[in-house]
Amino acid sequence: MNQKPIGTTNELAKERNREAAERTLTTWIQHCLSLISFGIAFDEIFLAINRSFPNNNLLLNTRFTQIIGLNAIAIGIFLLFTAVLAYLSEIDSIQKENYQPPRLFYTTLVxxxxxxxxxxxIISIILHS
Incomplete structure (x- = not known):
């Protein structure tokens, strides 16, 4: 007889794990939105720095600034979708009989x-060369 224990203790543990997964998702959403906002604002911040230090190569710095800003936006959106997929996978694995944490999504996030x-x-090293 290999019965899985079922009771209020296990159900409460599953509920705590679901709530922890929701808190983790909201934290990832917060960080992804911050990263996207940083990517949008990075261009303006860098232009303000270039106005303060006019001896820089404005064309080269503008190109790298756009690359970094768009990269931040793209990574933020990618991480947002990945965090949602990780959350859905975590919720799915909590509901199964034998819990196995979804390691692939966490590896992708990190x-x-x-x-x-x-x-x-690398871009900052190229800028300062």
Whole structure:
């Protein structure tokens, strides 16, 4: 007899896990919207810096600024969709009998953040050369 325990304790644990997944999703949404907003505002911030320091190469800096800004917007949108998919996968796995956390989505999320950081770092090195 291999019966799974069913009771109020297990149901409360599942409810806590669902609520934790919802809090995680809202945090990811908040960070993604911040990243998208940063990408939109990055161009204006950089133009204000170029007005303060007019000796910079404005054409080259404008091109890299647009690349960084659009990259931030694209990564923010991608992470937003990935966070929603991770949330749906987490909710689906909570409802199953044998809980297995969805590692692929979390790896994608972390990898995307690292990729954005590397691209921005490389562009900043090129700008300062």
């Amino acid at each position: 990898g995307s953040v690292i990729l954005f950081g590397l691209v921005t770092f």
